[in-house]
Structure formats: C-alpha cells, structure tokens
Amino acid sequence: MLPSLSPDEERHSRAAEAVIRERLVAAGGWLSFEQFMEWALYAPGLGYYSAGSVKIGAGGDFVTAPEVSDLFSRCVARQCADVLAETGGDILELGAGTGRMAATILESLAALGILPERYAILEVSADLADRQRTRLQQLPAELRERVIWLDRLPETPVRGVLLANEVLDALPFKRFTVRGDSVHELGVGLEGDSFVWRERPMDLRGEPPELPFALPQGYTSEICLRVEPWITSVSQCLERGMLLLFDYGLPRAHYYHPQRGDGTLRCYFKQRAHDDPFTNIAVQDITAWVDFTRVAEAALNCDLEVAGFATQAAFLLGTGIEALIAAPNDVADRARLASEARRLLLPGEMGESFKAMALCRNLQQPLRGFAHQDLRRSL
Ligand SMILES: C[S@@+](CC[C@H](N)C(=O)[O-])C[C@H]1O[C@@H](n2cnc3c(N)ncnc32)[C@H](O)[C@@H]1O
Numbered sequence: 001m002l003p004s005l006s007p008d009e010e011r012h013s014r015a016a017e018a019v020i021r022e023r024l025v026a027a028g029g030w031l032s033f034e035q036f037m038e039w040a041l042y043a044p045g046l047g048y049y050s051a052g053s054v055k056i057g058a059g060g061d062f063v064t065a066p067e068v069s070d071l072f073s074r075c076v077a078r079q080c081a082d083v084l085a086e087t088g089g090d091i092l093e094l095g096a097g098t099g100r101m102a103a104t105i106l107e108s109l110a111a112l113g114i115l116p117e118r119y120a121i122l123e124v125s126a127d128l129a130d131r132q133r134t135r136l137q138q139l140p141a142e143l144r145e146r147v148i149w150l151d152r153l154p155e156t157p158v159r160g161v162l163l164a165n166e167v168l169d170a171l172p173f174k175r176f177t178v179r180g181d182s183v184h185e186l187g188v189g190l191e192g193d194s195f196v197w198r199e200r201p202m203d204l205r206g207e208p209p210e211l212p213f214a215l216p217q218g219y220t221s222e223i224c225l226r227v228e229p230w231i232t233s234v235s236q237c238l239e240r241g242m243l244l245l246f247d248y249g250l251p252r253a254h255y256y257h258p259q260r261g262d263g264t265l266r267c268y269f270k271q272r273a274h275d276d277p278f279t280n281i282a283v284q285d286i287t288a289w290v291d292f293t294r295v296a297e298a299a300l301n302c303d304l305e306v307a308g309f310a311t312q313a314a315f316l317l318g319t320g321i322e323a324l325i326a327a328p329n330d331v332a333d334r335a336r337l338a339s340e341a342r343r344l345l346l347p348g349e350m351g352e353s354f355k356a357m358a359l360c361r362n363l364q365q366p367l368r369g370f371a372h373q374d375l376r377r378s379l
Pocket of ligand 1: 094095096097170171
C-alpha cells in the first residue's frame with residue numbers, strides 16, 4: 001500500500017494526468033513510454049521535476065548518496081581536487097538536486113586549498129534550482145561567489161570536472177517485451193480514463209545491441225536511447241578533465257540477463273519503491289537502472305577515455321572514506337559517520353548496485369577512486 005496523497009498532491013496529479021490524457025488522445029491513442037515519462041517528469045509547470053514537491057531527502061520521495069551523508073561528497077571532492085590540480089578550471093554539476101553535494105564539495109575543496117574558478121550548475125528543474133540557490137546562499141562569500149547557474153550547456157568547453165549523480169537514471173527511456181521472434185514496444189494507451197500498457201511491434205534497429213544470449217518469451221526491460229545524445233552533448237563541453245558519473249546500473253550482459261525478466265523500472269513515492277508509473281502521476285519519480293556499457297560506448301564514440309568503472313563502495317574506499325570516518329575526536333561523531341558510511345558502502349545498501357564511472361579527456365594521472373577496483377572488463 002502506498003501512502004495517500006495530500007489534497008494538493010491529488011489536485012496536481014489529476015491536472016497532470018488530464019494534460020497527458022489529452023495529448024495521448026491527440027497523438028492517436030498511443031504514446032511511447034519515453035514520451036509519457038518525459039511529460040510526467042518534465043512537462044513545464046506540471047512534471048514531477050518541474051513542480052514544487054519536496055522530492056529529494058528524508059521528507060521527500062527518495063534519498064540520494066549526497067543526502068545520506070556528506071562523506072559521499074567529501075570523497076568526490078578528493079577526486080575532483082586531484083583532477084583540478086592537473087587541469088585547473090571549473091566544476092560543472094549536472095542535475096544538482098538540493099545543492100547539498102555542491103556545498104559540501106566547495107567546503108571540502110576550500111579545506112584542501114584547491115578551489116575551482118567556478119562551480120557551475122545546470123539544472124532542468126526550476127524548483128530544484130531555487131532550492132540550490134537557498135542552500136548555496138549560506139556558504140561563505142568566497143565560495144558562494146564561485147557558484148553560477150546555467151540554462152544550457154556552456155558553449156566554451158570546460159577544463160576541470162563535470163559531475164552527475166543520479167542523472168542518467170532520470171533520462172526518459174523506452175520499454176520493450178519479447179514476443180515470438182520479435183520485440184514489442186510497451187507504450188501507453190487508455191482504458192476509460194486510466195493509463196494502461198499497450199504493445200506494438202518495435203523497430204529497435206539493432207537495439208539492444210547483440211547480447212551473449214537470447215532473451216526469453218515475455219522478457220521485459222528498458223532501453224535508454226537518450227544516453228548517446230546526452231553523453232555527446234556533455235562531452236562536447238569537456239576540453240580537458242573528467243566527467244564523473246554515479247548511478248545504479250550494470251554492464252549490459254548483467255543488465256539484460258535472462259533472469260532479470262521484469263526490467264528495472266522503479267517509481268519512488270514518499271520513500272516507497274514500486275513499479276506502477278500510472279499511479280501518482282507527476283508526484284512520484286520514475287527511473288530505470290543504467291546500462292553502463294551503453295554509456296561507455298557513447299563515451300568512446302566521443303573520444304573520451306573510459307578511465308574508471310567501479311562500485312560506489314570501491315570508489316569511496318579509494319578516495320579515503322575510512323580516514324574521514326576515523327577523523328573526529330568525538331566518539332559519537334565517529335559512530336554517526338560509521339552508520340552513515342554503512343548505507344553508502346554495504347552491498348545490500350548502495351555499495352554495489354551504485355557504480356562510479358570516470359570518462360576522461362587529456363588527463364595524465366591515475367584516478368584514486370578507481371585504484372581499488374577495475375570493472376572495465378565487464379563492460
Ligand atoms: C534523481 S535527481 C538527483 C539529484 C542530485 N544529483 C542528487 O544526487 O541528489 C535527478 C536530477 O537530474 C536532473 N536532470 C534530469 N534530467 C537532466 C538533464 N537532461 N540534464 C541535467 N539535469 C537533469 C533533475 O532535475 C534532478 O536534479
């Protein structure tokens with residue numbers, strides 16, 4: 001049972017549903033799931049990320065690693081410091097959520113004595129951008145003055161670091177199911193006033209690319225065709241440095257494993273995960289895991305080097321999380337950090353399902369976040 005909607009959420013969801021229903025009818029009664037998700041999450045003024053619900057953090061629908069603990073962002077900052085020491089320049093964060101990671105990274109880099117010239121944020125959600133401004137306003141002037149918001153990717157390529165935590169999983173994706181010798185796309189239709197799954201043959205044009213096994217009848221999964229254009233446009237704004245990505249995901253052979261026959265689509269509403277995107281429309285998040293082989297292929301096509309791929313746990317250990325936990329003199333502080341770290345590190349929590357991937361251009365030095373583990377051969 002999902003928690004019930006507040007009267008405001010109910011009103012908002014009904015209004016968003018009505019708009020999508022109208023567009024679905026105008027489109028002839030069928031929408032790709034990718035289009036449905038785009039409107040449910042990003043329709044201006046209506047979509048989940050475009051309107052005013054709390055979304056991220058303990059009082060919202062889901063909690064991300066930077067919200068679990070600042071240890072995560074302090075480790076990311078250490079990796080950024082190494083890269084900035086070689087390249088100088090800026091940090092650009094894509095999809096900065098509440099702004100907490102940006103704030104912690106800037107504070108950590110100040111303590112390490114290696115600040116970026118600018119900390120730029122590109123945020124598609126006006127509502128989250130407002131929250132980021134409020135949060136980052138509280139930083140000391142020397143840090144606060146480095147933060148700028150962009151409304152599109154920069155035209156002049158950046159030297160330094162590009163960061164994206166849990167952005168790839170928020171890109172709209174398609175769903176498909178295997179029927180006989182063909183693949184059917186699972187799109188969205190209407191039954192009365194309700195949204196329902198509707199199949200039609202799908203021209204995947206070689207997608208998903210060759211797998212080492214045949215997918216069984218009824219096998220259902222997701223494919224995110226927006227990864228390539230996203231990586232291409234982001235890579236174009238990296239002159240020299242590192243694009244560091246974190247997300248839950250798998251190499252392709254595991255992603256499309258025959259045993260994962262229901263795919264990875266998940267919705268998040270008030271800290272509950274479920275698999276019905278047609279309920280609570282525009283007041284719940286919709287995501288799918290990331291096919292990291294697809295990300296790596298897209299990166300190689302853009303002349304980026306896949307410089308590291310590891311679990312989140314290995315990345316955090318490589319960037320010194322243990323020393324950060326042990327640092328406080330106060331026992332209670334150490335115990336609190338240890339408990340937060342367990343959520344970030346344990347395999348049953350975020351440690352293994354979340355991965356870190358570094359995509360680099362013209363960078364010489366090894367990356368300490370990937371010194372503990374190299375999963376690149378699994379891609
Ligand atoms: C799941 S939230 C993660 C937020 C934050 N990075 C964190 O870890 O708490 C997804 C974020 O990606 C942003 N986003 C979605 N699509 C994007 C895109 N195409 N470019 C940049 N940001 C995007 C959303 O607005 C939101 O801030």
